[in-house]
Amino acid sequence: MLSYSDINTSKKVFVFELDDVLYPQQDYILQVYYLFANFLEYTESFPPAAELTEFLKKSYLQHGSEGIFKKASDVFGIDAKYEENFTRLHSTAQLPLRLLLYPTVLELLNELVQNQKAVYIFTKGNPLIQLNKLKHLDWQGLDRKLKVYFYDELKVLPGIDPLDYIIKENNLTASEVALVGKDENDRKEGEKRGISYLDITSF
The missing domain is CATH 3.40.50.1000 (HAD superfamily/HAD-like)
Known part of the structure; x- marks a missing residue:
């Protein structure tokens, strides 16, 4: 460095x-995914937040963020109406951990x-x-x-x-x-x- x-x-x-x-940008993105997964579990009771968080993390680390909501939606059957929440959370998230x-x-x-x-x-x-x-x-x-x-x-x-x-x-x-x-x-x-x-x- x-x-x-x-x-x-x-x-x-x-x-x-x-x-x-x-x-590292991933420190922000992965916390956003964590928050979204927990919001969705709280709202719909499915999918389990831990499973969705892990899926989003692996997908992001392997392929980046492009089209990631659709990938998760296809695997877990997430209603398309939640894409707006997912997108908005990227600019409004109150992160549980500070970025270093x-x-x-x-x-x-x-x-x-x-x-x-x-x-x-x-x-x-x-x-x-x-x-x-x-x-x-x-x-x-x-x-x-x-x-x-x-x-x-x-x-x-x-x-x-x-x-x-x-x-x-x-x-x-x-x-x-x-x-x-x-x-x-x-x-x-x-x-x-x-x-x-x-x-x-x-x-």
């Missing part, structure tokens, strides 16, 4: 993606802040879901020192490029910014603007 010794300390701002960069930052990332964030570097979160995906994830992260006080931007909110604004918007709003130049993530498309988007890219997994 990336550490403070790996970075170019001439950069003023470090822009992080959220999912699987700051924390990767330990090395927590150390890096603390060192960045201690060395007067600005840290921004720039996250793609449904803003309501991403906001709920942010609320459930155990920031250990770091949240008071972060700025958060939602790609999907900015991209619908006329004439706005989300990444350029962040740079201009904060009176930055591309050379003062480093993107931190693990997605090749993000690397390309940054580099075509002259923004350095750091792969969180490559150190």
Whole structure:
């Protein structure tokens, strides 16, 4: 994982993606599945929450979240009317457990802040879901020192490029910014603007 010794300390701002960069996304998704399974057992008395939770977990870990409600519905006979509850829960869930930052990332964030570097979160995906994830992260006080931007909110604004918007709003130049993530498309988007890219997994 990336550490403070790996970075170019001439950069003023470090822009992080959220999912699987700051924390493991599965920690959020699997708790949502757990809550849905327990809601369904409470409402319908079937299927048993433990069985549905285990099915959703295995399916997610093997194949991802795409079409997972239908897969569960086909196996357990879940009424299609509950798909709305399943979808809504992703943005409203009150998780039983706090989400933990990767330990090395927590150390890096603390060192960045201690060395007067600005840290921004720039996250793609449904803003309501991403906001709920942010609320459930155990920031250990770091949240008071972060700025958060939602790609999907900015991209619908006329004439706005989300990444350029962040740079201009904060009176930055591309050379003062480093993107931190693990997605090749993000690397390309940054580099075509002259923004350095750091792969969180490559150190």
